Every structure is written in C-alpha cells, then in structure tokens.
Amino acid sequence: MHPEPTPCFHCGEPCPPNETLTRTHDRETVSLCCHGCAGALDWIQAQGLDSFYAYRDQPSPRPEEQTHWTLFDDPEFLQNHALTLGNDSLEIELSVPQIRCAACTWLMERVLGSYSGITQSHAHLGRQTLTLRWHPSQIKLSQVLTQLDSLGYTATVLTDETARRARKKERRSMLKRIGVAGLGTMQVMMFAAALYVGEASFIEDEHRSFLRWVSLIVSIPVMLYAAQPFFFGAWRDLKNRTLGMDVPVALALGLAWSASILATFLGVGEVYFDSVSMFALFLLTGRYLEMNARHQVLDAPVESRPLPMTLAKRRADGSFEQVPVAGLKPGDIVQLAGAQQAPVDLKLVSESGSVDTQALTGEFKPKTLAAGDEILAGSVNGATTLTAEVLRIGKNAFLGKLEHLARQAEATDTPESRWTEPLIRWFIAAVLSVSGFTLAIWWSTDPVKAFEYALSVLVVTCPCALSLAIPTAWTVTIRSLRQSGILLLNPTHLLAFTKAKHWVFDKTGTLTAGKFSRIGTRLHGSALSEDEALSIISGLEIDSRHPMAHAFSDVPPTPLEQVTQLPGVGVEGVLHGVTYRIRRAIGEEALSAFPEAACVTLEADGQPVLTVALDDEVRADARETVDHLKSLGITVSLLSGDTESRVSHLAKMLGIEHWQSGLSPEAKVAALDAIEESKVMVGDGLNDAPVLSAANGSITFAQASDLTRLSAGSVLLSNELKTILLLKAHAKRSRRVITQSFFWVLVYNVIAVPFAVAGWVPPWLAAIGMSGSSLFVITNALRLKRIT
Amino acid sequence: MTVIYTLIPLSIILLIFAIWAFRWAVKTKQFDDLDRSGRDFLFDDDDELHRRAIEKDRGRKRDDA
Structure with a gap:
C-alpha cells in the first residue's frame, strides 16, 4: 500500500512520504528526511567538504536539537573536566558516540581545523572520542560543539577523566x-x-x-x-x-x-x-x-543521552542559572528540563510531573509523580520542565548506594x-x-x-x-566471543557458565524487550482503515521523545501540520482540515483482552477512530532460550521488582516455574544468595547491579548503565537474548580445552x-x-x- | 667465523634502535587507534574545494569587519 520510502541521503533513515526536502549533491538530486539532515548537508557543502560522502562507508548520524552547550563555557566546569596547558590553552577529551567510520573522523577534524582558536583536534575511531585543544580567549567551546551537534555529532563528557587517563x-x-x-x-x-x-x-x-x-x-x-x-x-x-x-x-x-x-x-x-x-x-x-x-x-560513556550528570539549575534570587552538578548542595532548588536526566536525587516541588526510570529499574512506563515525591538520580524527566529540591548528592544518592552494594557483593569472592x-x-x-x-x-x-x-x-x-x-584458552575465547558480539570482562565467569545448574533472569528489559509495542488494536467506525490511522499516529509521534512513540516507529508516517504537544494530554495535528489527537483511552474504549496494557486512542475532530493497546513485549527469542536451558537440565528462575500479576503472567508464558516479584535490589541479592548451587544471573537494570556482582557468573546487555555493565562478568553487544546460549557453548569449549591441556x-x-x-x-x-x-x-x- | 664478533654487536645496536623506535611510536600515539590508521591514507589532506571554501569564508568575515 505504501511505496518503499526513499532513504535519507545523510542519515539513511526512511524519508517521510510526500517529503519535498531535496538538495543537489555531485550533480544529482538527493532526498533528505528532515531539516536537521538538510542543514548538515548544506553546511558540509558550504565548507567544500563534499568528499565526506564519498569517503564514508556508513550512513551519518541524524542531527537532533540540543540546547545544553553553554555549560561548556563555564570556567568551573572546565576546571573539572579540561586539562590546563601552558600558553593559555585547554585540552578536553569528549565522548562522541556517533563516530562510526573513518570518514567521520576526517570530517570532524576538517571542520574543527577551520576554527582559528582550535590548535589541535584528534578524533579517535576505536574509542569514539574527540580530543580538543583550544584557546578559551579566542573561541567558545559551546560554539564549536553546537556546530558539531548540527552535523549530528553530540559530544558528552566522559565519566571519570582521571581513571580513564590512568x-x-x-x-x-x-x-x-x-x-x-x-x-x-x-x-x-x-x-x-x-x-x-x-x-x-x-x-x-x-x-x-x-x-x-x-x-x-x-x-x-x-x-x-x-x-x-x-x-x-x-x-x-x-x-x-x-x-x-x-x-x-x-x-x-x-x-x-x-x-x-x-x-x-x-x-x-x-x-x-x-x-x-x-x-x-x-x-x-x-x-x-x-x-x-x-x-x-x-571507557564507554555512561549513557548515550546527551550530557548526563553534568547540568542543573539553581535558584539565585528567584531566577535560574546554569551550574555544574558538582556545585549543588542538598536543599538547593533546581529546574529539570524536559527529557533531561536527573543527576542527583531530587524531591519534586512542582505540583505534578512524570519521569522515565528505565535506566534505574528497567521499568519502561513513565512514573507519575506528585509534589514531595522523590526523583532518583538517573531518572529521565518527561516532556515538561520540573522544579525540584536537591535531596541527596554523591555517595548518599541512590546511585551511590547501589554502587556501594555492588562493590560489597563483589568483595565476597566466590x-x-x-x-x-x-x-x-x-x-x-x-x-x-x-x-x-x-x-x-x-x-x-x-x-x-x-x-x-x-x-x-x-x-x-x-x-x-x-x-x-588457562591464559591462552581465555585469550582466544575472549577474542572469538568478541567477534560473536559478546564482551567477556571477567574470564573466571566462564566456569560458572558451564557449571551453573541455576540460571536467574530479570524481567523487564531482559526477558522482555523493555519498550512499548503494539499488542492489540480496535477500530471505531469506518472513517479510516487501520493502516491509515496508524500512519497518522506515527506522523504525530515522529518527533516525540515519549517512550510510547517507539511503538509506532515501524509505521511509515503521514506528515501532519501544526503538530503540538499537549502536556499531560497528548499530541495533536491537522491533516486535510481535520484535527487529529492522541490521548489516553477512556471508559469502554480500552481493550478488555489486555487489562495490564496502556491504551491510547486516536480521535478525529473529537470522534474516536482507533484504540491501540501498548505493552512491553516478550523478546522473540525468550521462549527458545529458556527452553534450551531447561533441556540442558538447568533450573531457570525469574526475580523481578515488578508486580505479582505481571510477573506470574510472564513466568507462565515462558514456562518458568520459580519466580518472585516485588523485590528491591537488596531483596534480589538475598533471593540469589538463598540459591546454594552455583548460579548465573542475567539482568539489565541499574537495580540489578548488586545481584549481578553477587552471582557466580553474570550477563548484561550493552544498553545497560555503566554500573550495571561493570558489575557483570560479560556484556551482550547484540541485544539478543539467545546470544547467552552461544556464550555458554563457548565457555564449555574453553573449559574442555583447558582440561585437555592440564x-x-x-x-x-x-x-x-x-x-x-x-x-x-x-x-x-x-x-x-x-x-x-x-x-x-x-x-x-x-x-x-x-x-x- | 670471527665475523660474528662484528655482526652480532651490530645487530644488538639495531635492536636497541628498534626498541627505541617502537617506544617512540607508542608514545606518539601511533598505536592508539588501529581501527582508523588503516584507512586514513585514503583521505586527502589538502582538499581543494575545502581550502577555497575557507578562504571565501575568511574573505567574507573581513568584508563584514
């Protein structure tokens, strides 16, 4: 029904149909998906860097709007993150996760080379970082970073500069x-x-x-x-x-x-x-x-979100100003912008708000808050700007405590x-x-x-x-695992992967995909077909950062005019004179077959058109993985912080007999310790960090937070659950080879x-x-x- | 066979030189990014189009001032 969408010349994403953004490159007409990409192409051409497109072997990152760059001019911030060199110049190393191919490094260095205040720039492909030397008196760093951002390269400060250098x-x-x-x-x-x-x-x-x-x-x-x-x-x-x-x-x-x-x-x-x-x-x-x-x-940055942990605002005589997070104290009043991650534990001062705590708990549904509720560090704010009070900082904050728990579990050697x-x-x-x-x-x-x-x-x-x-077998195993998309951080875990008779899984994000997908739809009336209605929803949600938007990313979007976000209500836009709006489903519109699911309704001029039920989807390979482990005589169990009804439902679906729900991070560790035999833990949330370090062998995903990845013995880069079976097979072979050598x-x-x-x-x-x-x-x- | 008394010390001098060269290469970050070095030579250092664009840009700035 829909023609195959043209890929964007710059970023490779499909262009919206009926899109008219075109440019001429190398005497040919090329299509672009958005103004961001078109802007990037224009700028590259204006700089005479057209050869970039011939050099690159991968599509380029898509520029997204960012606003936080002024922080990089703050002298206090620079003192903490940059190295002061002689002759009034500074050096900073930034993480740029969008560096994908050698042509990216070429483009970045050419772009930076044309600024006179920058004395040296080096982009590192292997570690995806950019090292800059500049004269702060001649050029502002924010100006440079804004330019890079408009090309799609979003720089992030590195987590721990000193440790990285060491x-x-x-x-x-x-x-x-x-x-x-x-x-x-x-x-x-x-x-x-x-x-x-x-x-x-x-x-x-x-x-x-x-x-x-x-x-x-x-x-x-x-x-x-x-x-x-x-x-x-x-x-x-x-x-x-x-x-x-x-x-x-x-x-x-x-x-x-x-x-x-x-x-x-x-x-x-x-x-x-x-x-x-x-x-x-x-x-x-x-x-x-x-x-x-x-x-x-x-060395990998904490999160791919821009500038985590580095920026907040404090009230000074009623107005807000940008300050580095390090300068915050408990009791300060701060403002948390839309889609920004809370760098410390906060207490909500605004009347209401919603935060996404996926990085912390793996829970993908936004959490609604009222004044006085706590916002834990690492949660990501929803669409509206919130005012909050700083509650705890540093080691006393939730993140600090989790880290302490994880270290404690690690210290008790198996x-x-x-x-x-x-x-x-x-x-x-x-x-x-x-x-x-x-x-x-x-x-x-x-x-x-x-x-x-x-x-x-x-x-x-x-x-x-x-x-x-042992070392030779481990070395070769580490290398071949790396080729299969598995990073083995602690080779001693290989033994647990072969020997453990008990494998424990986390729920959200591990056995499930950890994001919204469409699980059911219901059409009201016959004004539009289901495909047409879904395409309109996709068009409305295309620029939304809301977690629900993800459920429609596979539908070709219909472009709408005057798309506006209605905080707390939904999104609306106009197409052929009809106002379409997405809102929460009310009353009997909801799909009774899915009582746990979140339902949204698309309405046209106030009349409901289509209701979609959204829920976390079970990973396609979850059943296969669990069955395979069980066929090897391994006990599989499920430990989750989620509600009993949801956990029992999933356990039944995957045929897992042992499960526990509503567990705090400490309770998870206790539940794992109660298992006496050797055990392997698979999890992805920040709250899984302690339980991962407590297990004999542990596996997490690449998208997990820093602390979680460091607490685990191995990281699956592919985001496919069944890769753990490959890991198990490799571990078995490596153990066999060690035994033969002995x-x-x-x-x-x-x-x-x-x-x-x-x-x-x-x-x-x-x-x-x-x-x-x-x-x-x-x-x-x-x-x-x-x-x- | 007395030639070995000349050639072996000579080879040791070469060895010292090789170790020094390797250390120099490590210190000057030559081994830092092996993913990139293999392709760098494919790109032009001096791109005619880019050079002209910068000159044009500078000229414009001078006109503004």
Whole structure:
C-alpha cells in the first residue's frame, strides 16, 4: 500500500512520504528526511567538504536539537573536566558516540581545523572520542560543539577523566613491554637457532659461549622490564598468602632464567633464554588483549543521552542559572528540563510531573509523580520542565548506594574463581620436592651432575605449559566471543557458565524487550482503515521523545501540520482540515483482552477512530532460550521488582516455574544468595547491579548503565537474548580445552619426570620437551578460534 | 667465523634502535587507534574545494569587519 520510502541521503533513515526536502549533491538530486539532515548537508557543502560522502562507508548520524552547550563555557566546569596547558590553552577529551567510520573522523577534524582558536583536534575511531585543544580567549567551546551537534555529532563528557587517563597509561606501558619482549624474543631465538644447529653439527666452545653471553644480555631487558608485571604480581600474591596465576609464571621464568645465567657463567648445562623470552611475550600479549576488552567497557560513556550528570539549575534570587552538578548542595532548588536526566536525587516541588526510570529499574512506563515525591538520580524527566529540591548528592544518592552494594557483593569472592589454585599449589610443591630429591640423591655422587639433573627436572616438568593453559584458552575465547558480539570482562565467569545448574533472569528489559509495542488494536467506525490511522499516529509521534512513540516507529508516517504537544494530554495535528489527537483511552474504549496494557486512542475532530493497546513485549527469542536451558537440565528462575500479576503472567508464558516479584535490589541479592548451587544471573537494570556482582557468573546487555555493565562478568553487544546460549557453548569449549591441556601436562610429566630424576634426559631433550609442551598447549587453545 | 664478533654487536645496536623506535611510536600515539590508521591514507589532506571554501569564508568575515 505504501511505496518503499526513499532513504535519507545523510542519515539513511526512511524519508517521510510526500517529503519535498531535496538538495543537489555531485550533480544529482538527493532526498533528505528532515531539516536537521538538510542543514548538515548544506553546511558540509558550504565548507567544500563534499568528499565526506564519498569517503564514508556508513550512513551519518541524524542531527537532533540540543540546547545544553553553554555549560561548556563555564570556567568551573572546565576546571573539572579540561586539562590546563601552558600558553593559555585547554585540552578536553569528549565522548562522541556517533563516530562510526573513518570518514567521520576526517570530517570532524576538517571542520574543527577551520576554527582559528582550535590548535589541535584528534578524533579517535576505536574509542569514539574527540580530543580538543583550544584557546578559551579566542573561541567558545559551546560554539564549536553546537556546530558539531548540527552535523549530528553530540559530544558528552566522559565519566571519570582521571581513571580513564590512568587506563590509557596502563595500556601504553603494556604495549611498550610487549614491544621489548617481542623484539628481544626474535633476537634471542635467532641466537638459539645458531646454538641448536651448532649442537647438532659442530660448534667451537668459544663461539658457543659468545652466543650464550649475547643471549643473556638481550634477555635482560625482556626479564627485568617486560616481564616485571609477573614478578610484582607473584610477590603481591605471596605477601597475601595466596597462590595466583602469577606465582607459577614468575617461578618458571625466574628459575629457568637464573639456571641459564648460571649455565652461561659456568659454561656447563643448557640455556633457555629463548624459551623464557617467548613465554613472557605470549603471556604479555594475552594480558594486553584481556586488558583492552576490559578498558573498552570502562571507557564507554555512561549513557548515550546527551550530557548526563553534568547540568542543573539553581535558584539565585528567584531566577535560574546554569551550574555544574558538582556545585549543588542538598536543599538547593533546581529546574529539570524536559527529557533531561536527573543527576542527583531530587524531591519534586512542582505540583505534578512524570519521569522515565528505565535506566534505574528497567521499568519502561513513565512514573507519575506528585509534589514531595522523590526523583532518583538517573531518572529521565518527561516532556515538561520540573522544579525540584536537591535531596541527596554523591555517595548518599541512590546511585551511590547501589554502587556501594555492588562493590560489597563483589568483595565476597566466590570459590569458583580460584578453582585452579589447589592444582597449581600441588603442582609447584611436587615439582620443587622432586627437584630437591634429585639434587639430594645425586649430591654424594657428583655435585655438578646433581645440579644439572635437578635443573633438567625443573625444565622438563615445565610449569610454563601449565601456566599457559588457562591464559591462552581465555585469550582466544575472549577474542572469538568478541567477534560473536559478546564482551567477556571477567574470564573466571566462564566456569560458572558451564557449571551453573541455576540460571536467574530479570524481567523487564531482559526477558522482555523493555519498550512499548503494539499488542492489540480496535477500530471505531469506518472513517479510516487501520493502516491509515496508524500512519497518522506515527506522523504525530515522529518527533516525540515519549517512550510510547517507539511503538509506532515501524509505521511509515503521514506528515501532519501544526503538530503540538499537549502536556499531560497528548499530541495533536491537522491533516486535510481535520484535527487529529492522541490521548489516553477512556471508559469502554480500552481493550478488555489486555487489562495490564496502556491504551491510547486516536480521535478525529473529537470522534474516536482507533484504540491501540501498548505493552512491553516478550523478546522473540525468550521462549527458545529458556527452553534450551531447561533441556540442558538447568533450573531457570525469574526475580523481578515488578508486580505479582505481571510477573506470574510472564513466568507462565515462558514456562518458568520459580519466580518472585516485588523485590528491591537488596531483596534480589538475598533471593540469589538463598540459591546454594552455583548460579548465573542475567539482568539489565541499574537495580540489578548488586545481584549481578553477587552471582557466580553474570550477563548484561550493552544498553545497560555503566554500573550495571561493570558489575557483570560479560556484556551482550547484540541485544539478543539467545546470544547467552552461544556464550555458554563457548565457555564449555574453553573449559574442555583447558582440561585437555592440564591432562596433557600431567601425562607428559608422569612419563618424563622419572627419566629426568634418573639423569637420562639430556638437556637438549628437556628443552624440546619443554617447548613441545608449551606449543601443544598453545595450539590446543588456538582451536577455540573456530566459531561454531 | 670471527665475523660474528662484528655482526652480532651490530645487530644488538639495531635492536636497541628498534626498541627505541617502537617506544617512540607508542608514545606518539601511533598505536592508539588501529581501527582508523588503516584507512586514513585514503583521505586527502589538502582538499581543494575545502581550502577555497575557507578562504571565501575568511574573505567574507573581513568584508563584514
């Protein structure tokens, strides 16, 4: 019935039908969906940056109207968020989530380069940030940001500047270590190749000793600089009386290296400079990848909404002025603009209002408030401007408390995260005592030989392979999960994903889509067909930020004239002389089949035309996911803060037998703790943050808030619930590979150690065994790369 | 085989240089954004159209003043 809508040339969204916005680009006529996009195209052309459209490989962001930029000129705000450089210039790093392709970075830098007050600009594609250096006396930052905004790039301040900078430094220092280890390893391996060939054919003692000395010199920076983190980590572990992963690594590196140094000095035995360097390089690379995945999540901005947490207004002699949030105190009177997020806990002073608390509770229906009601930090205001009193700030605010709860739950370590510890402890003890034993029995015969044999026991047993088994499997798993759209933040959770017999789900936003969808319609009279009526609703709602508008985004909109928002009532607009209005359904108009749903009615000149029932929709893959888990013998349960009737309805629909409703964040943690077996939690609301940290394994969605994502062990980027099954499959394979590697190390040791103790293993064979073992473990881990 | 006494120290000097070069590259942010660097060369540094537009813009501002 509707012709296929033309995609907008700038943003790629469908253009409204009958739309006449066109421009000429590259001698061709192109259509644009809105004035924002047309403005962006005009400006890009005026700047002579037309090539942007040829460079880009993705549609550009659609500009939306923003007004908050003056805050960026506030000296106090800048002092908190920008870095003061010499010669009166400032530097700020902003998050720009709309940076999608390399052409975006090109366009932004060209645009910024044409301002004379800006000395430097760098857009970062990987982290979606923009770094700016400017002279505040020559140019106002708000002017620049308004321009970028009109192109569709909305800058946001980063959450925690200092922590972010520290992470960047940490990444760089790790990269430098990898560089040193990599270059050193290549060099040492070259000398080692000469030594091996020399052993096999003929080498003069003089040359051999020279090559060993050179290897020793090159391995010094690798051991003392590149491998430093392992030694410090092991030292920390030992001081805390635990045996972490760093202990066997440091032990293997330290022993093999000191033995090689000793052998070089004495001119006897065998050297392992190549093996230790390579070992350090592999481990460092693994750590770096793991760190990168973690930082990627930590660096992401809190919310995609513009400027969260940074702006509010305070009354000074009756009028309002912009102040940074940091300057607010309890008792201050502030104004919260439409669609703005509350940065601190507030108490409503205006008579009434409504807020969207989805980020906090996952509840998508707006909450209606009366004077005196609390607005928790993180709630988003509805359409009208509200006046409110500041109630609590910082750590005392709701957000601060949730964070505290989450940290508390995290501090109580689960025994599963250390499952390999007893094994490693046992292994190290065994290796050391067997070496000691070898030394003791040969000592009386020949002290030099005794030392050589003891050393070959140490080398043959190869703690390297053992310590490589877990990190290599994890590294490869993290990478292949990343390709499937899953960020694994805490690899120790992999065990829980395979072992847990109890999976707990949150309701809104996890098992359901967390947004309004149409679940039923009822036509009144026959003036319009259902499709026509829906298209009018879509036209009325197109510019609305109201959560209900989302339910109509799939319907091609009919453009209306004089569209006005009627606060507290609805929206109205005119088409062909008829006034259409959307309002709440009244009386018998509501659909009795859906008692829980919100119903809205479209009326034409006061006559009802169509009533639509809207409700949260169950995710399309929820049933499939739950059924799959149940078929594996897993108990599935549902913990929700929602009302009993809604929770029981959903539980029945998905076949979930265990469910609890009306739970506060604390009650959720208590309910989870009551489950004794190992458990996995899947949730997305801010109120799920504590319960996510309390579980043995936890999963959340990319749209979840900062705190929630940090509390979870893994983040699903795809927003598809069934991805958790993929995660489970990957976890299982990674565990199998780790077990195989352990088994191999064990079998190999049982065979090789008696020979070594007896002194029948020549050093070259020990070296082959050691490298072979490590190679086996690494190639075994690499098998995880194949995605099923 | 005495040649190795010259060549190996030489290779170590080269190694020191390589490590220094890598550290320099890390410090000057060359490894910060690997997603972007691979494509940057595709874009013109000096776009004729853009340059003319800026000059026109500056000229206009001067006329206004």
